[in-house]
Amino acid sequence: MARLNVNPTRMELKKLKARLSTATRGHKLLKDKSDEMVRRFTVLLKEDKRLRDEVEEGLSSALKQFAIAGSLTPSYVQETAFSMPTVALETECETESIMGVDVPKIRLSQTEVSSRLPYAYSEITSEADGSVEMVSLLLPKLIRLAEVEKAVRLLADEIERNKRRVNALEYVMIPQLEETIKYIRDKLDENERAAIVRLMKVKSVKM
Amino acid sequence: MQGKMAIVGNAETITVFKAAGVDAFPVTDEKGARETLRKVAREYSVIFLTEDYALLLKDFLKRFDEEAYPVVLPVPSGKDTGYGESFLKSAMERALGVDILFND
Numbered sequence: 417m418a419r420l421n422v423n424p425t426r427m428e429l430k431k432l433k434a435r436l437s438t439a440t441r442g443h444k445l446l447k448d449k450s451d452e453m454v455r456r457f458t459v460l461l462k463e464d465k466r467l468r469d470e471v472e473e474g475l476s477s478a479l480k481q482f483a484i485a486g487s488l489t490p491s492y493v494q495e496t497a498f499s500m501p502t503v504a505l506e507t508e509c510e511t512e513s514i515m516g517v518d519v520p521k522i523r524l525s526q527t528e529v530s531s532r533l534p535y536a537y538s539e540i541t542s543e544a545d546g547s548v549e550m551v552s553l554l555l556p557k558l559i560r561l562a563e564v565e566k567a568v569r570l571l572a573d574e575i576e577r578n579k580r581r582v583n584a585l586e587y588v589m590i591p592q593l594e595e596t597i598k599y600i601r602d603k604l605d606e607n608e609r610a611a612i613v614r615l616m617k618v619k620s621v622k623m
Numbered sequence: 624m625q626g627k628m629a630i631v632g633n634a635e636t637i638t639v640f641k642a643a644g645v646d647a648f649p650v651t652d653e654k655g656a657r658e659t660l661r662k663v664a665r666e667y668s669v670i671f672l673t674e675d676y677a678l679l680l681k682d683f684l685k686r687f688d689e690e691a692y693p694v695v696l697p698v699p700s701g702k703d704t705g706y707g708e709s710f711l712k713s714a715m716e717r718a719l720g721v722d723i724l725f726n727d
Contacts (some may be wrong), residue, residue, distance in 0.1 A: 461714070468707045472707065482639045483635070486638075492660070506625060506626075507627070507668065508625065508626070509692060511691045516627060518691045519691055522626070522668075522694070548643055551642070555643060555645075558671065560668065562669055564708075569714065570688065573717075
């Protein structure tokens with residue numbers, strides 16, 4: 417490890433010692449942060465997996481049913497029937513902080529207008545009703561999944577960044593500082609010894 | 624903050640979402656999807672994207688990973704693309720370095 421390019425003086429030694437203690441403390445803090453983030457991350461990851469499985473299952477069956485419905489009604493009827501939804505979906509979007517990372521927090525606020533289905537019963541088959549209902553029921557889960565998945569993405573990035581910082585401190589900064597401090601100490605000791613020897617020599621010559 | 628929801632994807636999949644109250648933006652190809660997403664991202668805070676397009680636009684979607692909003696969520700589009708699993712795997716590998724979910 418290369419040592420820093422500094423003059424071996426007492427002044428520098430003092431400065432470097434202060435920097436080393438800061439670096440060590442920072443390293444410890446970052447490491448703790450990393451541990452906690454990883455813990456949160458694993459929790460979120462498991463939830464993400466569970467939600468995704470549920471959503472995938474629910475959605476694929478809803479879509480299957482919808483496809484059946486689509487085969488029973490002409491596509492233009494379906495298009496007009498679905499083009500005017502009666503449900504206006506609004507979301508409350510906020511952010512929450514997980515270990516300093518802003519993650520989305522979304523709440524679904526549904527404002528229902530009239531009947532749940534946006535079309536006349538005569539136009540569309542019951543399969544379509546069913547699938548629309550299934551999707552409506554799935555929406556809260558989808559929102560939660562969106563939230564969790566985004567959090568997973570953001571946390572993964574942050575963990576990676578943090579890891580890099582921890583490693584930079586642990587394997588570059590701290591060893592460098594330690595080595596430079598040792599170098600300065602050696603140099604100072606050497607000077608001191610030289611001074612003593614010189615003094616002794618001078619004294620012995622005089623006597 | 625109030626936000627709106629949108630879905631972008633192939634027409635068959637998104638019609639049913641439209642009936643459920645999500646604004647739908649049908650797209651037919653990769654380029655169109657990119658353009659639509661860019662436009663939609665300015666206005667909507669939660670965007671669902673069908674997995675087939677999510678797979679095509681993987682690199683483009685990275686730009687949404689910087690901020691909390693908009694949230695772009697790939698949703699399964701009926702066909703099994705394995706997107707969900709591959710996403711979880713890559714996130715896990717990046718952050719932890721080990722596989723804790725699938726263990727295969």
